[in-house]
Amino acid sequence: MSLKKNVVANFLGQGWTALMSIVFLPFYIKYLGMEAYGLIGLFITLQACLIVLDLGFSQTLNREMARFKAGKYTSISIKNLLRSVEYVLLFMATIIFLLVWGSSDFIAYNWLKAENISSNTISNAVIFMGAIIALRPLELIYLRSLLGIEKQVAANMITGLASLTRFGGALLILSMVNNSIVAFFMWQLAASMISLLMLMVFTYYYLPKKKGNPVASFLSIRRVWKFAIGMSGISLLAIMMTQFDKILLSGLLSLEVYGHYTLAWTVASSTLLLALPMSQAYYPKFVDLVANKKDVGLCKLYHQGSQMVSLLVGSFAAILLFFRNDIVFLWTGDAELASNVSPILLPLVLGCFLNCLVWMPYQIQLAYGWTRFGLWVNLVGVIFILPSIYIFTPMYGGVGAAWIWVLLNLGYVSVGMHFMFKKLLRTEKRTWYVEDILKPMAYIVSVVIFFRATVYVNLESELTKLLFYIVVWFISVAFAVFMSSTLRPLMLNMFLPLIKTK
Numbered sequence: 001m002s003l004k005k006n007v008v009a010n011f012l013g014q015g016w017t018a019l020m021s022i023v024f025l026p027f028y029i030k031y032l033g034m035e036a037y038g039l040i041g042l043f044i045t046l047q048a049c050l051i052v053l054d055l056g057f058s059q060t061l062n063r064e065m066a067r068f069k070a071g072k073y074t075s076i077s078i079k080n081l082l083r084s085v086e087y088v089l090l091f092m093a094t095i096i097f098l099l100v101w102g103s104s105d106f107i108a109y110n111w112l113k114a115e116n117i118s119s120n121t122i123s124n125a126v127i128f129m130g131a132i133i134a135l136r137p138l139e140l141i142y143l144r145s146l147l148g149i150e151k152q153v154a155a156n157m158i159t160g161l162a163s164l165t166r167f168g169g170a171l172l173i174l175s176m177v178n179n180s181i182v183a184f185f186m187w188q189l190a191a192s193m194i195s196l197l198m199l200m201v202f203t204y205y206y207l208p209k210k211k212g213n214p215v216a217s218f219l220s221i222r223r224v225w226k227f228a229i230g231m232s233g234i235s236l237l238a239i240m241m242t243q244f245d246k247i248l249l250s251g252l253l254s255l256e257v258y259g260h261y262t263l264a265w266t267v268a269s270s271t272l273l274l275a276l277p278m279s280q281a282y283y284p285k286f287v288d289l290v291a292n293k294k295d296v297g298l299c300k301l302y303h304q305g306s307q308m309v310s311l312l313v314g315s316f317a318a319i320l321l322f323f324r325n326d327i328v329f330l331w332t333g334d335a336e337l338a339s340n341v342s343p344i345l346l347p348l349v350l351g352c353f354l355n356c357l358v359w360m361p362y363q364i365q366l367a368y369g370w371t372r373f374g375l376w377v378n379l380v381g382v383i384f385i386l387p388s389i390y391i392f393t394p395m396y397g398g399v400g401a402a403w404i405w406v407l408l409n410l411g412y413v414s415v416g417m418h419f420m421f422k423k424l425l426r427t428e429k430r431t432w433y434v435e436d437i438l439k440p441m442a443y444i445v446s447v448v449i450f451f452r453a454t455v456y457v458n459l460e461s462e463l464t465k466l467l468f469y470i471v472v473w474f475i476s477v478a479f480a481v482f483m484s485s486t487l488r489p490l491m492l493n494m495f496l497p498l499i500k501t502k
Helices: 003-032 035-056 057-069 073-112 120-150 152-177 181-206 217-251 257-266 270-291 296-322 324-332 335-357 361-365 372-423 429-455 462-483 487-502
Strands: none
Touching: 003 073, 003 152, 003 181, 003 257, 035 073, 035 120, 035 181, 035 217, 035 257, 035 335, 057 120, 057 217, 057 270, 057 361, 073 120, 073 152, 073 217, 073 487, 120 152, 120 181, 120 270, 152 270, 152 361, 152 429, 217 372, 257 270, 257 324, 257 335, 257 372, 270 296, 270 335, 270 361, 296 324, 296 335, 296 361, 296 429, 296 462, 296 487, 324 335, 324 462, 335 361, 361 372, 372 429, 429 462
């Protein structure tokens, strides 16, 4: 499948998932309350933390499936690898569930500070969280296998349907059956089981049908264990940097205030959902080009992908930054909630944007199998962020933790990437900073500031403001594309045939 189709499919799939979370979240707060939404935030944090127990095998399968497409595996050997990983992660899923189940009473009675939800209810909710979290690594190995063999349309159709089931079904349960947080997580568990089954069936459907059943073997694991352990280490350190603030805040703040921080993170992390489809679509191509030693094509594709991230994520982030208070109010209809979330949202959006900029360089590192650099960078990040969280969170609360996130990602972009370009794509550093980041962002910010100063001040209704955000996003992207010598011909090649056929 072409890169263009993969990008479109990933954007539609990820966009649909993001839309589901955005549309249904205010209803969850309405039916459950901010304290219960704080529990949902804790669930998201625990899921992100314990995903490291997949031991790096989901990312490993993503890479090895792409290498299989490039001719580096036979059909039976890649299926043997998949079967071997399945056995390992079934064992890890059991460990994950037992860990969460065993700590459920401690979390409910000793860690969280709830006023309106009983500790027994919280304990039961945490147990269901553990079951959902335990299934997630299994879902990921099939999802990333589909992405690796470039069946990204099918993968996104499944995740889109699963998102509708998770979000829409939960709303029906809360509004028509039972509006308790336990009922919410019971439904999430059922939806996860359906998603896991669909992903598994489609993965085996798209793999070649050869005689003989796949066999789990230690040899299959041994061939990839170095890359898997490297990915596991990177994931562990990344989790310590990106989730530790949320874990710490969940114990320091009331569940209601923690809900405000979680809501701000939900809005800010929507920028990551724009970068994810790009990295998923480009990564198999990077692996193919690296495997076949096509350096010129790799550099060209790398800059194309980096500029796409800057344009799409940067334009969205700029609108969130300049109109954050009004956007949260438009979304939730709660002026007080918007005023509580807005100060935290500013640094979180900025930090997430900076984080998105290093996604394409990270895909290049993985395509080369160079995991050691990611380990060292993340280790340095952990050494920086952990003391900073302890020092500044008690003093400045969620806002202080959010600004530490900015400083961390600024270090990635400025210092970390300097060392990466000394080893990989050695002649491309200046082009990445200037052509792929600085120039597109200068064009985007100029457009947003211009329209904010000239048009926005005269808008009154919420509908016109919503249309304004959409139009300004489109204009800023179009202007930056027009000014880019890399993306302008690409867009013309995509759209001119459509115009001519009409």
